Amino acid sequence: MSFGSAVKKLIPKSLKRYIKKNMGQTPRQADYIVRESDKERFLGKNIIVTGGTGAIGSAVCARLLAEGATVGICGRNEEKLKAVVEKFEREKIIRGGKCIPIVLDVTDDKSIHDGVAEFISKTGRLDAFVNNAGGGARGDSKPIFEQDIDVIDRVLNTNLRGTIVCAREAAKAMVPNKRGKIINMSSVVGMNGKATMSDYAASKAGILGFTKSIALELGQYGITVNCISPGMVNQIPFDKGSEPRTTNKNCLGRFGYTDEVADLAAYIISDSGNYFTGHNFVIDGGRSLGLMGD
Ligand SMILES: NC(=O)c1ccc[n+]([C@@H]2O[C@H](COP(=O)([O-])OP(=O)(O)OC[C@H]3O[C@@H](n4cnc5c(N)ncnc54)[C@H](OP(=O)(O)O)[C@@H]3O)[C@@H](O)[C@H]2O)c1
Structure with missing residues (x-):
């Protein structure tokens, strides 16, 4: 018996299982790490992020700041909003720009108009808009024949109509400047569907078609429009206890991290992302590739 296999024999099975499960996993990237080469990618850029108080939105804000x-x-x-801004200040992640809190409800057209106007009055210009606010019916998700009309309205109004009206307002501000970037947050559920979440799936599928259409309209004004479709992104209160069941469904075997979605958004907004538009960037650990096993 070789020395290596003798050592292997001494390792308890439970430790072997632990090593097998955990080795090769990508460790969580520390929040807000800035690579030397990226340090000032967004200096002088003015960017709005809706849903900036949530899991993905706050990570996107942090990365850009x-x-x-x-x-x-x-x-x-x-x-x-105040709590998130204070956290950013405490952690000293704001480097060069400012973090401006804006109360904005995407189901209220006036609130969208006023929020964008307030931002432009304070900064002078809108360079990018991340249309991220939204979510599913969560506790209210049901098969369609049982679903309440007011839940369907809420999900569609927030995710689809909200995205459309926000993009309309962003485009109005960007067209005169002849440049800009819009990112719409869709989901793999919008691409593939999901039982008991048909209203959410419909809203996110609508965003995919909307994105392609306005990309065609706005390209001539130097504005790009793209989608991000996350799979299951780690979001502590929502995912508690469901990790093994959910992560079995993608081939990387883990949740995505909010920082990873933020990195993708930053890439699209940066100058590295200038020559694609109308695309859907899927970030799902391979979940939408097909069935895993049986
Ligand atoms: N997490 C995932 O696994 C996942 C996967 C695929 C797609 N997505 C999409 O990614 C986006 C962000 O998701 P998340 O996981 O970060 O959700 P989250 O933590 O629940 O955050 C949702 C954000 O949206 C805001 N929001 C909700 N309704 C709003 C409204 N009517 N007007 C304005 N803001 C509103 C919330 O702000 P306030 O409550 O503070 O107003 C909050 O900041 C959503 O569009 C979601 O559908 C998420």
Whole structure:
């Protein structure tokens, strides 16, 4: 018996299982790490992020702020906004730009108009808009024959209509400048469907068609429009206890991290992302590739 296999024999099975499960996993990237080459990618750029108080939105804001941007962080709740901005200040991630809290409800057209106008009055220009606010019916998700009309309306109004009206307002601000970037947040559920989440799936599928259409309209004004479709992104209160069941469904065997979605958004907004438009960037650990096993 070789020395190597003798050592292997001494390792308890439980430790072997632990090593097998955990080796090769990508460790969680520390929040807001800025690569030397990226340090000032967004210096002088003014960017609005809706749903900036949430899991993915706050990671996107953090990434952009850490690389120099001025960010209009939007949410419906003033207290929540204040807490996120204070956290960013405490962690000293704002480098070069400002973090401007904006109360904005994407189901309220006036609120969208006023929020964008407030941001432009404070910064002078809108360079990019991340249309991220939204979510599913969560506790209210049901088969369609049982679903309440007001839940369907809420999901469609927030995710689809909200995205459309926000993009309309962003485009109005960008067209005169003849440049800009719009990112719409869709989902693999919009691409593939999901039982008991048909309203959410419909709203996110609508975003895919909307993105392609306005990309065609706005290209001539130097504005690109793209989608991001995350799979299951780690979001502590929502995912508690469901990790093994969910991560079995993608071939990388883990949740995505909010930082990874933020990195993708930053790439699209950066100058590296200038020559694609109308695309859907899927970030799902391979979940939408096909069936895993039986
Ligand atoms: N997490 C995932 O696994 C996943 C996967 C695929 C797609 N997505 C999409 O990614 C986006 C962000 O998801 P998340 O996981 O970060 O969700 P989250 O943590 O629940 O955050 C949702 C954000 O949207 C905001 N929001 C909700 N309704 C709004 C409204 N009517 N007006 C303005 N803001 C509103 C919330 O702000 P306030 O409550 O503070 O107003 C919050 O900031 C969503 O569009 C979601 O569908 C997420």
